[in-house]
Amino acid sequence: MKKKSMKGWLYLLPAILFLGCFMVYPLIDVLIYSVEEGYNSASQTYWGVGLYNYSYVLRDPYFLQAVKNTLILVAITVPLSTGFALLISLGLNAVKPLRSLFQTVYFLPYVTNTLAVGLVFMILFKKTAYTEGLVNLMLQWFGASSVDFIDGPYWAKMFVLCFYTIWVVMPFKILILTSALASVNPEYYSAARMDGTRPFRIFYKITLPMISPMIFYLVITGFIGAFKAYSDAVALFGTDLNAAGMNTIVGYVYDMLYGNSGGYPSFASAAALILFAIVLTITCVNLLISKKTSVN
Amino acid sequence: MKVVLEHLTKRFPSRSKKEEDVIAVNDFNFEIPDGKLIGLLGPSGCGKSTTLNLICGLEPPTEGKIYFGNDDVTRLPPENRGVGLVFQNYALYPHLTVLENIQFPLKNLRGAERPTKEQMLERAKEAAKLVQIEGLLERKPSELSGGQQQRVAIARALVKMPKVLLLDEPLSNLDARLRLQTREEIRRIQLETGITTIFVTHDQDEAMSISDMIVVMKAGVMQQMGPPQDVYDQPVNLFVATFLGTPQINVFDGEVKNGWLYIGGDRVLETPGPEDQKVSVGIRPEGFTLDENGPFALNLERVEVMGRDTSVVSTHPASRSAFIRSIIPARNRVDKTKKTVRFRLMPDKVFLFDAKTEERVPFTLPPEGVEG
Ligand SMILES: Nc1ncnc2c1ncn2[C@@H]1O[C@H](COP(=O)(O)OP(=O)(O)O)[C@@H](O)[C@H]1O
Ligand SMILES: [Mg+2]
Numbered sequence: 001m002k003k004k005s006m007k008g009w010l011y012l013l014p015a016i017l018f019l020g021c022f023m024v025y026p027l028i029d030v031l032i033y034s035v036e037e038g039y040n041s042a043s044q045t046y047w048g049v050g051l052y053n054y055s056y057v058l059r060d061p062y063f064l065q066a067v068k069n070t071l072i073l074v075a076i077t078v079p080l081s082t083g084f085a086l087l088i089s090l091g092l093n094a095v096k097p098l099r100s101l102f103q104t105v106y107f108l109p110y111v112t113n114t115l116a117v118g119l120v121f122m123i124l125f126k127k128t129a130y131t132e133g134l135v136n137l138m139l140q141w142f143g144a145s146s147v148d149f150i151d152g153p154y155w156a157k158m159f160v161l162c163f164y165t166i167w168v169v170m171p172f173k174i175l176i177l178t179s180a181l182a183s184v185n186p187e188y189y190s191a192a193r194m195d196g197t198r199p200f201r202i203f204y205k206i207t208l209p210m211i212s213p214m215i216f217y218l219v220i221t222g223f224i225g226a227f228k229a230y231s232d233a234v235a236l237f238g239t240d241l242n243a244a245g246m247n248t249i250v251g252y253v254y255d256m257l258y259g260n261s262g263g264y265p266s267f268a269s270a271a272a273l274i275l276f277a278i279v280l281t282i283t284c285v286n287l288l289i290s291k292k293t294s295v296n
Numbered sequence: 297m298k299v300v301l302e303h304l305t306k307r308f309p310s311r312s313k314k315e316e317d318v319i320a321v322n323d324f325n326f327e328i329p330d331g332k333l334i335g336l337l338g339p340s341g342c343g344k345s346t347t348l349n350l351i352c353g354l355e356p357p358t359e360g361k362i363y364f365g366n367d368d369v370t371r372l373p374p375e376n377r378g379v380g381l382v383f384q385n386y387a388l389y390p391h392l393t394v395l396e397n398i399q400f401p402l403k404n405l406r407g408a409e410r411p412t413k414e415q416m417l418e419r420a421k422e423a424a425k426l427v428q429i430e431g432l433l434e435r436k437p438s439e440l441s442g443g444q445q446q447r448v449a450i451a452r453a454l455v456k457m458p459k460v461l462l463l464d465e466p467l468s469n470l471d472a473r474l475r476l477q478t479r480e481e482i483r484r485i486q487l488e489t490g491i492t493t494i495f496v497t498h499d500q501d502e503a504m505s506i507s508d509m510i511v512v513m514k515a516g517v518m519q520q521m522g523p524p525q526d527v528y529d530q531p532v533n534l535f536v537a538t539f540l541g542t543p544q545i546n547v548f549d550g551e552v553k554n555g556w557l558y559i560g561g562d563r564v565l566e567t568p569g570p571e572d573q574k575v576s577v578g579i580r581p582e583g584f585t586l587d588e589n590g591p592f593a594l595n596l597e598r599v600e601v602m603g604r605d606t607s608v609v610s611t612h613p614a615s616r617s618a619f620i621r622s623i624i625p626a627r628n629r630v631d632k633t634k635k636t637v638r639f640r641l642m643p644d645k646v647f648l649f650d651a652k653t654e655e656r657v658p659f660t661l662p663p664e665g666v667e668g
Contacts, residue, residue, distance in 0.1 A: 187387035190354055195401035195456070196375025205400075209391040 034269035041263050053270040062242050063271060066252040069233075072158060073165060073248070074226040081166040082218055085173035090203075092174070093181045103178065110171035117168060118235025125149035125160050150237065157237065157246050165232050169225060173218050180214040181207070216290035220283055227279050230254065249275045297365050297378075297459035297492050299328040299351065304360035306346050320346040322516040324360070328494065328509075333486045335503030335524075336496045337539070338513040344496040345384070347513075348462045351494065352379045364459060375404070380453030382463040386445045388437040388452070395433040398423055398451045405456075423451040426485060443474045450485065461486070463495035467502055479506050500540050504528065512536050529644070534654040537578045537647055543607070543623070545647075547616040550577040552648065552657075560614045564592040565641050567648065567659035574651040576616075583645025584608070584622035586630065590638040594620055599630050606630065610637055 033039065034053055036046040057063050092102055109117060124134045127148045131137075136146035147153070149160045184207060192202045208215075230250040233241055241247035242255060249271060256268035304324040310317050320343040328334050336344050349355040351362060353374035361370045369377050388397050398420040402411055411419065424430050427447040437445055446466060453461060466482060467475045483506040486493045497503050503510045504524040512519045512527065512535075520532045531537035537545050550559045553572050557565040584592075586608075594610035597619060601607075608622045608630055622639065624630075630637060648657040 185385070185387070187383050187385055188389065191381075191383060191387040191389075193354060194352060194374045194379070194381050195404045196373065197400075197404045201404065205392075206389060209389075 030269040030272055033265050034273050036266055039266045041265060046266075053266045054274070057267050057270045057274065060267075062247060062255075063249075063252050065242075065245060066247040066249050069158070069161075069246060070227060070229065070248045073162060073229055074223060076162045077165045077169065077226050078219060078222040080162075081169050081173060082215065082222060084166065085170050085177055085218070086215070088170070089174050089177035089181055090207075092178050103174075106174050107171045109168055110175070114168065114231050115235050118164070118232070121160065121164050121236060122150065127151070151244075154245060157244065160236060161233060161246060164236060165226065165229060168232060169222065173222070176214055176218060177211065180211040184210045212293065213290075216286070216293075220286045220290075223282050223286065224279055227275060227282075298330040299460060299492060299494070300363040301326055301328075301351075302361040302363070304347075304350060304362065305358050306343070306350055306355060307358040319516045321350060321357075322518075324518055326511065326518065326521055328492060331490045331492055332508040333483065333506060334492075334494045335507035335510040336494055336513065337500060337503040337510050338498065339539070340498055342513050343516040344498075344513065345464055348381065348464050348494065348496055351460070352381045352462055353377050354381075378456075378459040380456065380458035380461045382446075382449045382453045382461075382466055384464045384466075384468065386437075386449040386469075388445055388448055390437050392436075393433065394424070394429065394435050394437070394440070394448050395420055397437065397448055398433075398455050401452060401456050419455055420451075423455040426454065426488065427451045427481075442470050443478055446470065446478060447481075450482075454485075454489070454491075458491065461489075461491045461493040463493065465496055465498070467497065467499070475502070482506065501542060504540065512539060514539075530656075531578075531647060532656050534576055534578065534649040537649070541580060543581050543621045544617075545578045545580050546620045546622075548577040548579070548612065548614045549616065549651075550575050550614065550648075552659075557646070557648070559592065560612065562592055565643060565646055566662070567643075567646075569659040570648065570657045573657075575657055576649040576651055576654065578647040578649065579641060580645040581607075581621050581623040583642045584624060584639040585642060586624050586628045587638055587640040590640040592639045592641060593636045594622075594639065596630070596632070596635060596637040599632055601626070608637060 035049050035051065037048040037050050037052045039046040088106060092099060092106070095102065125136075126133050127136060127146065127150070132140070132146050133149070135149065139146055147156045149156045188206050188210070189202065192206055197205070228250050229248050233246050233248055233251060237244040237246045240260070241251045242259075247255070253268045253271045253275070256264045256271065301324045304321055305319065306321040308318040308320055322343075324347065336347060338344055346355065350357050353369070353372060357370065361368055363369065364377065374381075389400065392400065395417075399416050402416045402419060405411070421430065421433075424433060427450050429444060429447045429451065432440060432444060432448075437448065440448065446469075450463075450466075463482065467478055470478055479502055482493075482495065495503075495507075507524055509522060510524050510527055511521045514535050520527050520536050522530075527536065528540050531540065534547070538547065548559045550557055550564075551572075551574050552558075552567055552570050555566060555568045556563050557567045557575075557577065559577060594608075594612050597609045597611055599606060599608055604626060605623050606626050606628070608624060610620050610622070611618070612620055643659075643661050648659060649655060650657055
């Protein structure tokens with residue numbers, strides 16, 4: 001018995017070593033950094049232990065702006081992207097001819113590089129000395145005045161960021177939802193047709209409950225992904241996100257480490273742990289809700 | 297409500313040019329009498345489910361018409377036909393309770409047809425009572441056994457009081473004991489409600505045991521229809537003869553010459569009527585009588601005792617299958633030390649079929665009471 005369990009541990013050893021080196025150790029390290037007050041990265045010294053880093057971060061206007069941006073991004077993109085993805089998947093599931101062509105088209109953004117897509121968005125939205133940008137041209141056709149989406153007002157920039165995020169995360173959701181829809185046993189729909197069930201009721205009473213586990217999965221991973229957003233903002237607004245007022249929490253962490261104002265691992269660690277707490281809370285709430293719904 | 301099928305045909309177009317279209321149902325013409333239980337019988341893939349789907353309206357026919365009573369329902373959507381369908385895998389909604397599942401069809405009704413909440417509950421409970429699952433109403437389908445799920449599915453099909461009930465392989469997902477029970481149960485429910493019921497099966501035992509009438513089909517073509525015993529006793533072709541009966545009928549290559557049937561070299565039975573020709577001979581296992589001086593000699597392989605009767609397994613060069621099985625009463629002892637066993641044949645258990653078309657070739661039976 002003892003020998004057997006030794007063998008088990010031996011098999012696990014590579015994974016444990018790997019995870020220990022690259023996950024557990026850094027996590028603990030982050031925790032330690034976050035409570036070391038006045039840490040100096042040059043001399044590697046600090047003068048105390050406490051929660052000062054947290055209180056500094058929580059009062060930093062840049063951090064508060066980043067939290068606000070992230071929350072808006074999450075609140076808008078997660079429901080919208082999931083909803084749109086569901087609509088598109090339902091559509092894809094309903095058409096027979098050219099289905100695989102459509103599926104490929106909808107999946108393209110997923111295999112396209114974030115920065116390349118960012119470039120395309122710049123072309124669509126950016127106002128330069130030479131051009132107004134495609135979207136502005138269209139706005140002008142309809143008689144509206146042009147807006148600078150990249151360097152202009154806050155709402156315009158937020159709109160572009162949300163638009164972009166939804167665009168980038170949708171393909172994966174469509175992929176998951178189309179396969180979830182396709183895996184619903186067609187006998188259920190035949191049974192519903194036998195009773196003359198109306199389409200909306202079929203969707204609401206049969207389809208939705210059947211694919212609800214997948215929807216919850218997408219919502220939870222969507223929340224986590226949106227909270228971790230960073231590269232999308234960089235792709236659109238460049239690396240100085242604080243100046244653009246479009247920083248995210250992860251962006252703030254990065255800036256504290258390596259940005260112009262970099263070299264503050266303690267503040268970065270504190271911000272990272274605050275993000276961790278937020279994501280953990282929201283995920284727990286999500287899981288609770290999904291448990292409740294699936295029981296009833 | 298009687299159901300009449302007129303030139304009913306369903307053709308599924310082929311996916312690629314190389315394949316031919318599948319004609320799942322080929323020119324069905326028959327009438328299912330009111331209030332009877334009909335067994336639709338045939339091997340897997342012969343078009344049984346498609347026939348049901350046509351009758352209930354889930355699939356439109358390529359050609360032909362369907363009448364319920366005197367009404368042409370060919371173009372009616374399923375919900376307006378007054379049919380209930382029980383699916384092969386039950387198709388119970390897993391997230392709804394038994395009660396919600398049974399009530400589901402009622403909740404789709406609109407306008408004047410829609411019962412009140414109390415009436416819905418009442419009717420659901422009535423249906424549940426009919427199939428004896430009143431105690432399970434609050435459970436989810438996953439908390440039920442296969443047999444119980446089956447009953448829920450039947451209750452859901454009955455709750456709208458259909459005029460015609462269709463069951464697609466209702467017993468195929470049940471274990472052997474439950475299968476026996478459930479088929480009695482289906483019979484009971486059918487008799488109690490008097491609903492015209494069509495049930496599909498590939499198991500001839502099932503069909504024979506509870507049906508008022510059976511319809512045998514093969515590759516989309518209806519072969520024969522009639523009361524089970526009649527079809528068993530008078531199969532129209534070799535397919536029907538082999539499909540009905542367990543153990544299966546024994547098939548031999550034979551020849552009719554001068555009014556006698558020859559199998560191998562043996563002159564085994566007088567078969568007056570047909571001209572001299574090569575035939576396929578079907579002999580039911582119960583058509584053999586042990587007789588030391590009998591004309592039909594088989595190579596004895598082994599004897600299987602089954603208590604009530606005895607199964608003699610033997611071989612013969614002219615047999616189509618490796619072994620021949622004859623069932624004889626247990627009181628007739630077979631001498632196991634001998635290499636051959638000799639039989640007389642009962643003429644009404646012997647069928648001749650055209651060697652090419654496999655259609656039945658009738659011959660004149662001797663008068664009652666005289667064995668050939
Ligand atoms: N939707 C369909 N499309 C194409 N072919 C089908 C379809 N449904 C059934 N078939 C074909 O029709 C034939 C009969 O099928 P089915 O009625 O399901 O047989 P059974 O229920 O007797 O096993 C089969 O050859 C099957 O492949
Ligand atoms: Mg079938």
